[in-house]
Amino acid sequence: MKKKIGKQSIAFLKQPVVTSTANIVGPMEGEGYLTEHFDRIMKDNLDGNQSWEQCESSMMEWAISQAVKKSNKQMADIDYVLAGDLLNQLMGTHFALRGLERPFLGLYGACSTLVESLLLGAVLIDGEFGDTVAVAASSHHDASERQYRFPTELGVQRPPIAQWTVTGAGAAVLAASGNGPRITAATVGKINDLGIKDPNAMGAAMAPAAVDTLWQHIQDTKRQPAYYDMIFTGDLGNVGKTLVLELFKEKGLDIKSNYEDCGCMIYREEQDAHAGASGCASSAVVFSGYIYRQLLEQKWRRVLLIGTGSLHSTTSYQQKESIPCIAHAVALEM
Amino acid sequence: MKKKIGKQSIAFLKQPVVTSTANIVGPMEGEGYLTEHFDRIMKDNLDGNQSWEQCESSMMEWAISQAVKKSNKQMADIDYVLAGDLLNQLMGTHFALRGLERPFLGLYGACSTLVESLLLGAVLIDGEFGDTVAVAASSHHDASERQYRFPTELGVQRPPIAQWTVTGAGAAVLAASGNGPRITAATVGKINDLGIKDPNAMGAAMAPAAVDTLWQHIQDTKRQPAYYDMIFTGDLGNVGKTLVLELFKEKGLDIKSNYEDCGCMIYREEQDAHAGASGCASSAVVFSGYIYRQLLEQKWRRVLLIGTGSLHSTTSYQQKESIPCIAHAVALEM
Incomplete structure (x- = not known):
């Protein structure tokens, strides 16, 4: 039986199970709306490390190890690790994986990375290439700001449409069998670029990619x-979320009642995060915490998670290029 | 039947076919040993583009389009594109894919990316998630040098152990059926880090990862x-190649008669490339040109291609970290 359905989607036959998740966040995320849904909240953005980048690596290592432990597995049981982050050459991920000694495949999808890893993890299990896969994604506010924009020490003012990169890491273990939500379908995104050049306007840049992937998923x-009980995008923030609702209204579909963006769920209004959260960890910590628990407790039975990625670099920005974006989706069902 | 064999390897049941390949290189590569094995040799390192990064994107777009054409397919027939490059946030790849409008999954494995893409492309076809996958990897000497080391205009002297980043792109089309070498097995690498900190010594840093993966593949x-008629590593250069031979000798295996490194096959002695070639395009252009032709002409029937990646970044180097490395292998058989 064909597993590819339509133009860009997959229907999984064996429907791999997400048997556990784990996450860790920084203090600001810990003070936000989802505080009870995090496994560990760091006291500061270094957590005893010598640099923000090292802190990001140790967050990812912790999240993967914790997810493996929660699924009652040993690290040696993990057939593959699929992971990525926002730092140049995936520095967060590579140094996290150095100590784990597992077969590893590096992914880059910017903030769509967690969903990309869930999708390819499900492919590996559904295709019988292994029994157990660990997936993860991370981002770190200060490491990301100094790489993409300005060192946070400079205190540069941020425009109201800017989002706040989440400090955190989220991980999950996928298995051929077990208890938990199953990955039943997925949609692989195409690159969308509608010409937006302002790297502060990532929500607006990514919204068309999210709409394209959700629309294709429906077809x-x-x-x-x-x-779906709920449809989530990864990190569009307030600006991007409003655009998604408007673009779907133009297509004659009102998704207001069952659509939310992970980027709008982390920080409280008074935390001054402007347009909301962004970064690989935005969807990673919301999925591995809040969403996963709602599924386990069967408050929702069907969730579509759409990871959204803004694929620009500082070089592409300096060369006055517009921002290519992508979105991948996975359907999780209890 | 289990497709995972041993600790890190896959035996493909359907054995996806590499139905076509294509490549493009810069003028220096064109003057090297493999000149007759390149589909297109650019006259200069810009090829009409405004920047080296744009040139890298247009090389990758050209290589993918050409590989699709050679396999008698339309771009619309391609179920997935898997690709990556060395630039921060995969700038080469994302801007190449912008115009192709195909479902896309971004990979980062530094110079192991082509083999990572062949491996995951084979997984997608073997697992029946699609019929046709395009894979690609690229690098650009000048874009890479200014990102990792010094802008080439500075003319900074390079140490004798340094390698020369290849300007080029290589692509391949994998299909469920057709003529060409089949991907029969693969080994997914673990991260190896033996403490080397000098980013000029990438060959020495990567050699243990290559040995680890080949050794595990044998087990x-x-x-x-x-x-295998021939075993190739991706871009270890003279220094790394010598180390691989020595490390295998220590294990009681002499692989001198059927082992070569792609990084030692591109530039002539007098081209002053020092320890040899490196970059994603090293294994990508040698595989898609010379190796693929030898397989098609049945001069070799079994080849093991080991992609080798040095996973450091400028930030990790500045923070005095050592270099984590990885190697993935795919077995190609006629």
């Missing part, structure tokens, strides 16, 4: 948006 | 090195 799977 | 598949 390919014949599942209407109402099929 | 997992029960194939002795002599099973």
Whole structure:
């Protein structure tokens, strides 16, 4: 039986199970709306490390190790690790994986990386290439700001449309069998670029990619948006979320009642995060905490998680290029 | 039947076929040993583009399009594109993919990226998630030098152990059926880090990862090195190649007669490339040109291609970290 359905989607036959998740965040995230949904909240953005980048690596290592422990596995049971982050050459990920000694495949999808890893992890298990896969993604506010924009010590003012890169890491263990939500379908995104050049306007830049992937998911799977109890995008923030709702209204679909963006769920209004959260960890910590628990407790039975990635670099910005974006989706069902 | 064999390897049941390959290189590569094995040799390192980074994107777009054409497919027939490069946030790849409108999954494995893409492309086809996958990897000497080391205009002297980043892109089309070498097995690498901190010594840093993966491939598949007509590593250069031979000798295996490194095959002695070639394009252009042709002409029937990646960044170097390395392998058989 064909597993590819429609133009860009996959229907998994064996439907791999997410048997556990784990996450860790910084203090600011810990003071936000989801405080009870984090496994560990660091006291500061270094957590005893010598640099923010080292802190990001240790967060990812901790999240993967914790997820493996929660699924009652040993690290040696993990057939593959799939992971990535925002830092140049995936510095967060590579130094995290150095100590784990597992077969590793590095991914880069900017903030869509967690969903990309869930998707390819499900492919490896569904295709019987292994029994157990660990996936992870991380970002670190200060490490990311100094790489993409300005060192945070400079205190440069941020425009109101800017988002706040989440300090955190989220991980999950996928298995051929077990208890937990199953990955039943996925949609692989295409690159969308509508010409936005301002790297502060990532929400607006990514919204069309999210809409394109969700629209294609509906066409390919014949599942209407109402099929899902909730549809989440990764890190569009307030600006991007509003655009998604408007773009879907133009297509004659109102998804207001069952759509939310992970980037709007982390920081409280008074935390001054402007347009919301961004970064690989935005969808990673919300999925591995809040969303996963709602599924386990069967408050929701069907969730579509759409990872959204802004694929620009400082060089592409300096060369006055517009921002290519991508979105991948995975359907999780209890 | 289990497809995972041993600790880190895969035996493909359907054995996806590499139905076509294509490549493009810069003028220096064109003047090297493999000149007759390149589809297109650019007259200069810009090829009409405004920046080296844009040139890298247009090389990758050209290589993918050409590989698709050679396999008698339309771009719309391609179920997935898997690709990556060395630039921060995969700038070469993302801007190449912008115009192709295909489902895309971004990979980062530094110079192991082509083999990582062949491996995951084979997984997607073997697992019946699609019929046709395009894979690609690229690097650009000047874009890479100014990102990792010094802008080439500075004319900074390079130490004798340094390698020369290849300007080029290589692509391949994998399909469920057709003519060409089949991907019969693969080994997914673990991160190895033996403490080397000098980013000029990438060959020495990567050699243990290559040895680890080849050694594990032998254990997992029960194939002795002599099973293969040729074993290739990606871009270890003279220094790394010598180390691989020595490390295998210590294990009681002499692989001198059927082992070569792609990084030692591109530049002529008098081209002053020092320890040889490096970069994603090193294994990508040698595989997609010379190696693929030898397989098609049945001069060799079994080849093991080991992609080798040095996973450091400028930030990790500045923070005095050592260099984590990885190597993935795919077995190609006629």
